[in-house]
Amino acid sequence: MDFVKDHTWQILIVLNYAIALSAVVTILFKKLNPTKALSYIIGLLALPFVGIIVYYLFGQEYRKTKIFSRKHVLNQSIVKKIQDALELNTKAINEVDDLLDQKSKLIPLLYNNEKSKLTINNDVRLIKNGDEKFKLLFKDIQEAKNHIHLEYFVIKDDKIGTELLNLLCKKAKEGLEIRIVIDDVGSSISSKMKRKLNDCGVEMHAFMPVRFSNSTGKMNYRDHRKIVVIDGKIGYVGGVNVSDQYVNANNDRYWRDTHIRIVGEAVKPLQILFFTTWDFVSDSEIQISKTYFPEHHCKATVPLQIAASGPDTDWSNIMEAIFVAITNAEDYVYITTPYFIPNSEVITALQVVARSNIEVKLIVPKNSDSWIAEYATNSYLQMLLEAGVEVYQYTKGFIHAKTMVVDGVFSTVGTTNMDYRSFNINFEVNALIYDKKISNELTQFFTDDLKHCEKLELESWKKRSKRTKLIEATARLMAPLL
Incomplete structure (x- = not known):
C-alpha cells in the first residue's frame, strides 16, 4: 500500500496509457475517416485522462453496431403498401426532367441510397422565423381531428413551449392521439410538465436518455430532427425548434430561421420516418393503420423528396x-x-x-x-x-x-x-x-x-x-x- 501511495500518479499515468493504447487499436480497426481517427489518437496520447473522457463520450460508433433498428416499422404491410404506392408515382419523374436537367441525378441517388421516393402532388409553404411557424402550427393543431406527432431536438417548457404543450394536452383530452419524441440532450421539460402531459394522455419518449452512469457515446448520435405530422395530411420540417429563443417577439438577440409546411404526398414519408423513431424509443410495438396515411387531395405539383440520414442509414x-x-x-x-x-x-x-x-x-x-x-x-x-x-x-x-x-x-x-x-x-x-x-x-x-x-x-x-x-x-x- 505504501508503494501505491508513493507512486499513485505514475500508476495512474501507466493505467491511462494502457487504456489509451487499447482505444487506439480499436480506432485503427474501425477504419474511421483519417482526420477524425487522427484527432482521437492525438487526443488520447497527448491529453492524459482528458483524451479518454472525450473518446468515452464522443467516440463510440453506434452506426456499426446497428442498434438503431427500423425493421419493425418498415416490415409492416401497410408501410410497404404506402412505399409501393409512392414508388408508382416516381414515373412522374419524366414530367420534371426538363426542369431539373442535371439535378435529376439527385432523384435516383436518394432512391438507391434509402428508397427515398419522389413525390409530386405537394403544396409547400416557406416559413421565415419561429413566430410565423408557431402561428401556423398552432392553428393546424387546433384544427386536428385524429393524431399529432412531434419529433424535436429541442423542446423547452418556457413560454412558447408551454403554450404548445398545453395545446397538445387539450387535444389529447379531446380524444386525439398525441405522440412526442424529444432528444434527451437538446430538450428540457420539467417533471411537473411531464406529469401533466402523462395525465392528459400524451405519450412522450426521450431519444437515448443520458445518465451519468450510462452515457457512453450518447452525447453523440442525437435526434436533431424537427418534424411535425398532423392527421397524416400536414407536415412541418426545418430549423425551428420549440424554445423562446426561436421566437423574436421579446428576444434580446434576433434569431433568423427557415422552416416549411407541407401538404400532400410528401407527408407520408415524414410519417414513416416518425414511426421509425417512435419504434426505437418506445417500449411497445405500434401497429400502423391506414388512418395515419389518409388519401390526400392536393392538386398542387411541387416535386419533393424527403431525405433522411443518421446512424440507421448505410450512406450519408x-x-x-x-x-x-x-x-x-x-x-x-x-x-x-x-x-x-x-x-x-x-x-x-x-x-x-x-x-x-x-x-x-x-x-x-x-x-x-x-x-x-x-x-x-x-x-x-x-x-x-x-x-x-x-x-x-x-x-x-x-x-x-x-x-x-x-x-x-x-x-x-x-x-x-x-x-x-x-x-x-x-x-x-x-x-x-x-x-x-x-x-x-x-x-x-x-x-x-x-x-x-x-x-x-x-x-x-x-x-x-x-x-x-x-x-x-x-x-x-x-x-x-x-
Missing part, C-alpha cells in the same frame, strides 16, 4: 445530395448554414465550382452561439475566399437557417448543418424541392439576408492575428471530436 444521404447538387450547378449556389465545418468532399466541390466561374455565395453567422463552432467555421473561410467563393457573415443576430438553392430549380430546407455532426453522426431530415417558384422564394430570403451581412474580403481576412489563427486551427482540430 443528405451530404451526398448536397455534394451532387453543388457539383452539377451551372449558374449559382447559395448556401446558408449556422455551422460550417464541412468534410473535404464539400470543400472541394465548392472550390471547384467557384473556380469554374459559377457564382457561389455562403452566409454564416458573424457571432455564433458556440465559440468553438465560430472559430472552427472561420478556419475554413480563407480557402473558400481564395477559390472565389463569396462569404458573408450575418450581423443582425444569429442565423440558424439550413438552406441551399442551386440554379433556381433546386432547393433544400431541413435540419442539416454543413458540419461533421450533421453529415455523419446525428439523425437529420431535409426536404429536397425541385420547383422554380420555391427556389425563387428561397433566393429572395437569401437576398434579404445579405442586406444584414458583412462581405469578407480575402486580403483583409488574411490579416487576422496569429493568435486568432491559432485558436481557429485548434478549434478545427477539435471539430471532428464534437
Whole structure:
C-alpha cells in the first residue's frame, strides 16, 4: 500500500496509457475517416485522462453496431403498401426532367441510397422565423381531428413551449392521439410538465436518455430532427425548434430561421420516418393503420423528396445530395448554414465550382452561439475566399437557417448543418424541392439576408492575428471530436 501511495500518479499515468493504447487499436480497426481517427489518437496520447473522457463520450460508433433498428416499422404491410404506392408515382419523374436537367441525378441517388421516393402532388409553404411557424402550427393543431406527432431536438417548457404543450394536452383530452419524441440532450421539460402531459394522455419518449452512469457515446448520435405530422395530411420540417429563443417577439438577440409546411404526398414519408423513431424509443410495438396515411387531395405539383440520414442509414444521404447538387450547378449556389465545418468532399466541390466561374455565395453567422463552432467555421473561410467563393457573415443576430438553392430549380430546407455532426453522426431530415417558384422564394430570403451581412474580403481576412489563427486551427482540430 505504501508503494501505491508513493507512486499513485505514475500508476495512474501507466493505467491511462494502457487504456489509451487499447482505444487506439480499436480506432485503427474501425477504419474511421483519417482526420477524425487522427484527432482521437492525438487526443488520447497527448491529453492524459482528458483524451479518454472525450473518446468515452464522443467516440463510440453506434452506426456499426446497428442498434438503431427500423425493421419493425418498415416490415409492416401497410408501410410497404404506402412505399409501393409512392414508388408508382416516381414515373412522374419524366414530367420534371426538363426542369431539373442535371439535378435529376439527385432523384435516383436518394432512391438507391434509402428508397427515398419522389413525390409530386405537394403544396409547400416557406416559413421565415419561429413566430410565423408557431402561428401556423398552432392553428393546424387546433384544427386536428385524429393524431399529432412531434419529433424535436429541442423542446423547452418556457413560454412558447408551454403554450404548445398545453395545446397538445387539450387535444389529447379531446380524444386525439398525441405522440412526442424529444432528444434527451437538446430538450428540457420539467417533471411537473411531464406529469401533466402523462395525465392528459400524451405519450412522450426521450431519444437515448443520458445518465451519468450510462452515457457512453450518447452525447453523440442525437435526434436533431424537427418534424411535425398532423392527421397524416400536414407536415412541418426545418430549423425551428420549440424554445423562446426561436421566437423574436421579446428576444434580446434576433434569431433568423427557415422552416416549411407541407401538404400532400410528401407527408407520408415524414410519417414513416416518425414511426421509425417512435419504434426505437418506445417500449411497445405500434401497429400502423391506414388512418395515419389518409388519401390526400392536393392538386398542387411541387416535386419533393424527403431525405433522411443518421446512424440507421448505410450512406450519408443528405451530404451526398448536397455534394451532387453543388457539383452539377451551372449558374449559382447559395448556401446558408449556422455551422460550417464541412468534410473535404464539400470543400472541394465548392472550390471547384467557384473556380469554374459559377457564382457561389455562403452566409454564416458573424457571432455564433458556440465559440468553438465560430472559430472552427472561420478556419475554413480563407480557402473558400481564395477559390472565389463569396462569404458573408450575418450581423443582425444569429442565423440558424439550413438552406441551399442551386440554379433556381433546386432547393433544400431541413435540419442539416454543413458540419461533421450533421453529415455523419446525428439523425437529420431535409426536404429536397425541385420547383422554380420555391427556389425563387428561397433566393429572395437569401437576398434579404445579405442586406444584414458583412462581405469578407480575402486580403483583409488574411490579416487576422496569429493568435486568432491559432485558436481557429485548434478549434478545427477539435471539430471532428464534437
